Amino acid sequence: MEKSYKEYLNQITTFIFDVDGVLTDGTVTITSTGEMLRTMNIKDGYAIRAAILNNYKVCIISGGSNEGVRKRLEGLGVKYIYLGAHHKTKQYKEFTTQHNLTDNEILYMGDDIPDIPVMENVILPSCPQDAAPEVKAVSKYISHKNGGKGAVRDIIEQVLKVQGKWDDNFSAKYD
Secondary structure (H helix, E strand, O other): OOOOHHHHHHHOOEEEEOOOOOOEOOOOEEOOOOOEEOOEOHHHHHHHHHHHHOOOEEEEEOOOOOHHHHHHHHHHOOOEEEOOOOOHHHHHHHHHHHOOOOHHHEEEEOOOHHHHHHHOOOOEEEEOOOOOHHHHHHOOEEOOOOOOOOHHHHHHHHHHHHOOOOOOOOHHHHO
């Protein structure tokens, strides 16, 4: 019988996330100047910051290349951001080699077909509720939340709670 995803939560030291469809709802508003605007959930940001403050590595690997996304994530303290990544395994291998990480300590959350090659490497592939069916098929955890609507917060909070690192009052550390 397949192990429950909960059995892997204690092993996680590193979170890797896609952006569009995971940290955003996948919709893009295009302005008259051609700028593409995305919306991110503030609760996802809070959880990312909480993970970083608890010494987890948080990495972003996205096919998109919006510098506004980079600024938002850097503002949360994310140091490892790969944008314009169209073959994500390349960035995944670079990141894991650079930080001496094994697949057995990494959670990856993606939502679409380009995420699958990385998801097949990690111990805990996961996705939002509204991910593509092919991604759901390779995920050990499917959040009850949609992309951009708290799916990232959902899984980070579960990992931190299982490991005894979730604090209901991070505000003192957050600023």
